[in-house]
Amino acid sequence: MKIKTVIVGLLHTNCYIIEDEVSSKCAVIDPGGAYERISEALEGKNPDYIILTHGHFDHVLAAARLQRETGAQVLVHKSDEGMLKERYVKNTGYHRGSYDAPTVDKYLEDEMTLELGQLKLRVLNTPGHSKGSCVVICNDSIFSGDTLFYESWGRCDLDGGDDGEMLQSLRRLGKLEGEYTVYPGHGESTQLSHERKYNYLMRAAIL
Numbered sequence: 001m002k003i004k005t006v007i008v009g010l011l012h013t014n015c016y017i018i019e020d021e022v023s024s025k026c027a028v029i030d031p032g033g034a035y036e037r038i039s040e041a042l043e044g045k046n047p048d049y050i051i052l053t054h055g056h057f058d059h060v061l062a063a064a065r066l067q068r069e070t071g072a073q074v075l076v077h078k079s080d081e082g083m084l085k086e087r088y089v090k091n092t093g094y095h096r097g098s099y100d101a102p103t104v105d106k107y108l109e110d111e112m113t114l115e116l117g118q119l120k121l122r123v124l125n126t127p128g129h130s131k132g133s134c135v136v137i138c139n140d141s142i143f144s145g146d147t148l149f150y151e152s153w154g155r156c157d158l159d160g161g162d163d164g165e166m167l168q169s170l171r172r173l174g175k176l177e178g179e180y181t182v183y184p185g186h187g188e189s190t191q192l193s194h195e196r197k198y199n200y201l202m203r204a205a206i207l
Contacts, residue, residue, distance in 0.1 A: 001119055001139055003183070006041050009033030011058040014185055016143055017041055020117030027051055027116055028072070029136060029143050030185060031062035038062055039069070048116060050102070052076040053145025053185060054133040055083025056158070057099075064100035073105035075114075077125060077132030079160070081107075108134050126173065128166025129154030135173070142180045142192065148173060150182075150190040151198050171205035 002019040013032035019025070027049040031038050050063050050072045060076075060083075067074050076084065084101050110125035122137040126147045133154070136143040146154035147169055156163045173192070180192040195202050 001141070003141065004041050005183070006034065006038050008037065009058050009061060012186060013058045014183065014187075015062075016183055017047070018116070018119070018138065018143075019045070020119045023117030025117035025119075027114075027121070028066060029053065030059040030145065031066050032058045033061040035062040035065045035069075038066065042070075046070040047072040049114060050074045051108070051114075051121075051136060051143075052080070052084075053135065053143065053147075054130045055080030056130065056146070057083075059145070059185060060084060060102065061099065063102040067102050068100075074102040075106045075108050076104055077108045077134050079127075080130055080132030083130070083132075083159075108132075110134075124172065126169035127160075128156055128162055128169045130158065130160035131162075131165075132160070133169070137176075137180070140178070140180050142173070142176075142182045144173075144182050144184045146185045148182055148195060148199075148202070149184045149186065150188050151195070151200075153199070153201055154185075167201065167205050170199070170202040174202045174206040 004017040006015045008015050009032040015031050016029040026047045028047045029051045108123050112123045114121040124135050129146045156166050182190045
């Protein structure tokens, strides 16, 4: 699997392009802005999927144009679908430019599997940052959205956030068997083993 990272938008969101090296099929995770740079990184390929780990504006701003230009399916958890509406995005107070809401083609569901060429993408619903927050697991990689960061986790004081649910989600991730590289929605990548040891809330959750 090839992984490209494009840092986009006001909040420096990590947009990931993942590609199956056998079939050249690809998917885009969290296109939070800068459509032109994401398009350039795609190198002429049309993604099968646009996966939104959750519905906050900084993860979705380029989704509608990318969907329109490539025909890719947009996927988000049903609980976060309402966050994609223009009224919600404008009410955040952060984004003041124009905004087009993408059309949701399919809902992400807990323990669903998406096929991308020979890759299998496992989806886990990990509420806490938002009700519909999800992570995507492929091989030994976890694309964690705003659920898990390097030695930290997503804030729980926004709409749909819940401290107790975050604790349960971090426990679930911490108890995954094996080692994974974690690619978060913001900041640097990390190893799950590192987070089990040094992430205060995850460590507390799995004790």
